[in-house]
Amino acid sequence: MTVSMEETSRIQMLSATSKDKKTDRSLVEKYHLGPLALHTGLVLSCVTYALGGAYLFLSIERPEELKRREQALADFGQLKDQFLGNLSSLTPEKLLDTYTKQLMYLLEDAHNAHTFEHFYTQKDEPKDMWTFSSALVFTTTTVIPVGYGYVFPVSAYGRMALVAYALLGIPLTLVTMADTGKFAAQLVTRWFGENMAIPAVIFVCLLFAYPLIVGYILCSTSNITFLDSVYFSLTSIFTIGFGDLTPDMNVIHMVVFLAVGVILVTITLDIVAAEMIDRVHYMGRHVGKAKQLAGKMFQLAQSLNMKQGLVSGVGQLHALARFGMLVNVGAKEGVEEQEPTDDGIIAFSPDVMDGLDFVDTLSIYSRRSRHSAGNSARNLFLS
Incomplete structure (x- = not known):
């Protein structure tokens, strides 16, 4: 049977394809590329989700900010005109008190406060609330979740989008961090x-050192003190995030700082928890062995107590037997010499001990019963 050239070439191609697949499979298994691709895909999906969310909220909230800024500038201008127009008709103290109350009422709104700060007190440095960097910080601190509250959505569409974004993003980020x-x-x-004790100690030391290092960097490059920097670092990596401090920090540095800190906390808790669980299991195994040993000792003590009670009972029976035999012998020897009294009553002479055998290796009754065949069952019972 001859094989054609086409069939031969097809067989060679199939064998080469199978060899390539085996080579690819061996490389994937050798370098663990499958799990690595899964971890990398989770991280990239989380980063993409944060970037996409930043663009989404920027497009929703930026027009709202511009509209509210125009309204705030108009309100502040009107309040200023009222103050200047009433200077001649009212006393300065009363006018200043009224003006201050109205100004404080306007500053309760975040957009009004931001507009007053950057367009009245700092006219040379106007600054927008919603930029791409602030939106990225907002989405990152939403899904981690820290929630500083530096910026937040005020429109109805932005708030509804935030609910849907957080419901999907927080589980995704937590799974990515845990993974x-x-x-x-x-x-x-x-x-x-x-041995997990050494890495547990190392990561606990790193967890304590990380806020100190970041605090020193923030203190050197920002406008807050070292104590406030450490406080900000701790409340951030443990996802507390009060938002009461606003250090001057680059947005990329802040995102990296938060991600590394939260991952460090996750690793430390994972390793320390594994070490503690291992210790608990170790103690549990030894407690189980101790229970087994205590049970065996208790059974041994019970058996010893039963044997000791049996030996004591046998000894008491042996003493009773000897006493009975002496009484019986004395009664037989003195029965002929006894004479009835005037009342016709004779002294009691027990003779019920003739049919008793006892288990006592030191007793003559036991030695005597060993020579008699078929009487082994009578060693403990009445004949």
């Missing part, structure tokens, strides 16, 4: 082996 922390913890476990 990244788990992946790093597995690498550390492979490096140190089964």
Whole structure:
């Protein structure tokens, strides 16, 4: 049977394809490219989600900010004109008090306060609230979630979009952080082996050192003190985020700082929890062994108590038997010499001990019963 050239070439192509697939599969398994691709895909999806959210909220809230800014500028201008127009008709003290109350009422709105700060007190440095960097900080601190509150949506569409964005983004980010922390913890476990005490101590030290290092950097490059910088770092990486401090920090640096800090907290908690669980299991195993040993000791004590009680009972029976035999022998020897009294009553002479055998290896009755065949069952019972 001959094989044609076409069939031969087809077989060669199939074999080459199968070899390539085996080579690709071996490379994926050798370098663990599958799990690495999964981890990388989660991180990229989280980053893409934050960037897309920044563009979304910027497009929604930027027009609202411009509209509210125009209204704030008009309100402040009207209040200024009223103050200047009433200077001649009212006393300065009363006019100033009225003007201050109206101004404080306007400044309760965040957009009005921002407009007054950057367009009246700092005319040379006008600054917008909603920029791409502020929107990125907003989306990042929403999905991590820290929630500083530096900027926030005020329009109805922005608030509805925020609810939907957070419902999907927070679980995605938490899964990504947990997955990244788990992946790093597995690498550390492979490096140190089964001994998790050393990496636990290392990561706890890193967790304490990280806020101090970031606090020193913020203190050197920003407008807040070292204590406030450490406070800001701690409240950020533990996702508390009061938003009471606003350090001058680059948006990329802030996002990296938050991501690294939260991942560090996740890894530390994972490793420390694994070490504590291992300790608990170790103690539990030894407690189980101790229970088994205590049970065996209790059974041994019960058996010893039963044997000791049996030996004591046998000894008491043996003493009773000897006493009975002495009484019986004495009664037989003195029965002929006894004479009835005037009342016709004779002294009691027990003779019920003739048919008793006892288990006592030291007793003559036990030794005597060993020579008699078929009487082994009578060692404990009445004949």
